[in-house]
Amino acid sequence: MSKGKSNYTSQLRYKFPLPIHPIDDLPLLILHNPVSWICYLYKYMKSHNRLQKRIHVEINGDSFPHILVEDQGQMIYLWDNGFFGTGQLSRSEPTWRSRTSIRLGINDDTLQNEQSAKSQVALEKLTERRRQQRLEFKRERDKSEKQLLELRRKGGSIEEEEALLEKEREALREYKANQLLKSVDEEEPNELRMEDENLIDENGRIIKLESLQLMPVEAIFLSYALPVIDIPIPELMERLCGGTVEYETIHKLITRYVAYHHYRSHGWCVRSGIKFGCDYILYKRGPPFQHAEFCIMVMDAEVPRDYTWYSTVARVTGGARKTFVLCYVQRLVSQDKILEAWDRKDFTTIFSSYKVAEVIYKRWVPGKNRD
Amino acid sequence: MEVLHKRHELEELVKNNLLHFQLWSNVQVQNEYIPWKGMELRLLTGKPSQKLSNDDENLGTDGTLMTEYILPINMSQYKTEFITIQCLDMIFEKLCPEYVKRLVLAIVSDDGTTVFYFAYKGIHKPKRN
Numbered sequence: 001m002s003k004g005k006s007n008y009t010s011q012l013r014y015k016f017p018l019p020i021h022p023i024d025d026l027p028l029l030i031l032h033n034p035v036s037w038i039c040y041l042y043k044y045m046k047s048h049n050r051l052q053k054r055i056h057v058e059i060n061g062d063s064f065p066h067i068l069v070e071d072q073g074q075m076i077y078l079w080d081n082g083f084f085g086t087g088q089l090s091r092s093e094p095t096w097r098s099r100t101s102i103r104l105g106i107n108d109d110t111l112q113n114e115q116s117a118k119s120q121v122a123l124e125k126l127t128e129r130r131r132q133q134r135l136e137f138k139r140e141r142d143k144s145e146k147q148l149l150e151l152r153r154k155g156g157s158i159e160e161e162e163a164l165l166e167k168e169r170e171a172l173r174e175y176k177a178n179q180l181l182k183s184v185d186e187e188e189p190n191e192l193r194m195e196d197e198n199l200i201d202e203n204g205r206i207i208k209l210e211s212l213q214l215m216p217v218e219a220i221f222l223s224y225a226l227p228v229i230d231i232p233i234p235e236l237m238e239r240l241c242g243g244t245v246e247y248e249t250i251h252k253l254i255t256r257y258v259a260y261h262h263y264r265s266h267g268w269c270v271r272s273g274i275k276f277g278c279d280y281i282l283y284k285r286g287p288p289f290q291h292a293e294f295c296i297m298v299m300d301a302e303v304p305r306d307y308t309w310y311s312t313v314a315r316v317t318g319g320a321r322k323t324f325v326l327c328y329v330q331r332l333v334s335q336d337k338i339l340e341a342w343d344r345k346d347f348t349t350i351f352s353s354y355k356v357a358e359v360i361y362k363r364w365v366p367g368k369n370r371d
Numbered sequence: 372m373e374v375l376h377k378r379h380e381l382e383e384l385v386k387n388n389l390l391h392f393q394l395w396s397n398v399q400v401q402n403e404y405i406p407w408k409g410m411e412l413r414l415l416t417g418k419p420s421q422k423l424s425n426d427d428e429n430l431g432t433d434g435t436l437m438t439e440y441i442l443p444i445n446m447s448q449y450k451t452e453f454i455t456i457q458c459l460d461m462i463f464e465k466l467c468p469e470y471v472k473r474l475v476l477a478i479v480s481d482d483g484t485t486v487f488y489f490a491y492k493g494i495h496k497p498k499r500n
Contacts, residue, residue: 274482
């Protein structure tokens with residue numbers, strides 16, 4: 001993957017870390033020129049950095065709400081400005097329409113960000129190709145192991161066995177080297193399927209099938225911490241947790257949000273950790289720039305876990321070369337105080353009634369980890 | 372009589388994901404269902420675009436890939452939906468033909484991703500890596 005090689009276009013495209021931008025078009029302030037002060041002040045008072053129009057979200061599903069942004073422009077805006085949300089039919093950035101138009105060979109002039117779409121397509125193609133190659137390699141390896149088994153069954157000598165092993169190893173090595181030489185471009189175009197016919201509307205354009213989905217905590221952040229989406233925070237919380245609540249029903253959401261807000265406000269790009277079996281993963285800047293460095297598991301300070309639980313999660317995150325962080329969220333006031341504030345819709349009081357502390361958990365092997 | 376909660380939206384999401392992201396074909400939501408904790412549990416059926424695992428000798432009589440049986444499940448950051456062994460047993464018994472040895476669990480998370488896992492009927496030899 002071409003992560004890390006951040007080029008000029010992506011620097012420009014992902015210029016802002018959040019959907020709200022600083023005011024950066026103020027006139028020059030010249031200290032010895034009072035007129036420039038007036039200009040500056042006037043411009044300063046007049047400008048604002050609110051969004052012209054709040055981003056519209058739909059909330060579907062009753063017991064398990066799905067928070068969706070459906071407008072194509074707004075989907076891209078949220079992705080470009082802080083990497084919020086996930087395309088429901090994509091790995092993360094909502095690229096389904098561009099991918100599909102390329103797969104079906106349809107030119108669609110309504111598609112924005114054509115260039116970046118293409119590079120993204122290449123990325124997803126590359127992953128697919130790599131998976132395919134790994135499968136083929138395993139199939140090849142299987143074959144050679146069957147030969148070995150056959151030899152043993154016939155009662156071959158150890159020398160014969162070793163000769164066969166050596167030969168097979170060499171063959172596999174060669175196979176792998178040949179695989180690496182093949183480039184993505186050599187691939188034959190995909191065949192069209194019957195199902196693809198339903199994807200094209202009467203104007204010959206790809207239909208809009210994909211929405212951008214926001215995690216509940218992302219939606220809370222974009223409503224409570226930043227004025228970005230068009231649903232007020234009391235309404236959103238009621239939609240997520242229901243009208244009358246008990247502490248148990250809101251505890252998990254509050255602690256997850258407190259952790260999310262904590263990392264966002266320290267400048268991290270926080271995304272879901274579902275693929276690594278944890279709550280969040282942290283990117284220094286965002287997915288196009290580098291791999292996530294940290295896996296975060298949000299913990300209740302009071303609840304003990306058995307040792308196998310820790311080692312299970314740590315082995316998965318360690319396997320993905322990420323640092324495993326236990327993020328303890330501790331409630332500082334009584335449950336009743338939280339519920340009272342909930343009834344008053346005083347979410348600032350609620351969120352600031354929790355303390356966050358982190359511990360890094362690392363598997364240590366005496367023979368290997370010498371430094 | 373209890374009114375069972377339908378899961379159309381979830382089923383539709385998984386169907387679209389399989390058809391238009393994973394590029395499966397012939398994806399259908401089954402009509403039959405079993406009641407489970409106030410919900411109507413339905414399976415989806417479909418054919419993958421390629422073999423799902425190298426260990427599979429899962430070829431049909433005509434040499435094409437076998438139909439897979441998919442169970443959609445909700446997952447959330449702050450709520451849980453339980454699928455128990457008892458529930459899986461019932462599904463194997465009532466919603467699948469006798470020869471079906473495994474289900475594909477389609478776990479729809481509330482962050483917009485869908486992840487897939489196998490659930491086998493009984494004991495299964497571990498997958499080779």
